[in-house]
Amino acid sequence: MGKTYAGARLRRLREERRMTQAELARVLGISPSYLNQMEHDSRPLTVPVLLRLTETFGVDPGFFSERDTTRLVADLREALTAEIAESRVSPSDLAELASRMPAVAQVLLGLGRRNQALSERLA
Known part of the structure; x- marks a missing residue:
């Protein structure tokens, strides 16, 4: 898998679930600053984070597809x-x-x- 920048989709998923960045970061096991960087397309969405998102929220990995x-x-x-x-x-x-x-x-x-x-x- 190449680098996937999906900040807008990640932010939309978080906002739809009425979560703060700190709450989502805790669920994903990452720091809030790292989540912020992913939401602003400064860092790519990593495979481990993608897997945790799909398991936790039941979203299809295609949701983050370019x-x-x-x-x-x-x-x-x-x-x-x-x-x-x-x-x-x-x-x-x-x-x-x-x-x-x-x-x-x-x-x-x-x-x-x-x-x-x-x-x-x-x-």
Whole structure:
């Protein structure tokens, strides 16, 4: 397994369970500062931590997969083609949004799809 940076997903998992960093760090057997570094993509998610997360919270290891980020970036590029062409949004901005704030990216993607459907309806 290569280095996996999954800070946004790790933070989302912690927040969904209404845990502090200190609480999650204790459950995982790591220091709060180490967890903080993983949540901010300064350190990769390690295999032992991934195993403890899957065992403790019953999440599939795929939850932390970068494939989801790649798919999200592709969908954002498709939905925001005009904005990219007009240089209002860069492809690197979309990649950063998808990796750091996937929930916000999903909302933006949904809004783009609704906008496209409304435009087609009006035409």
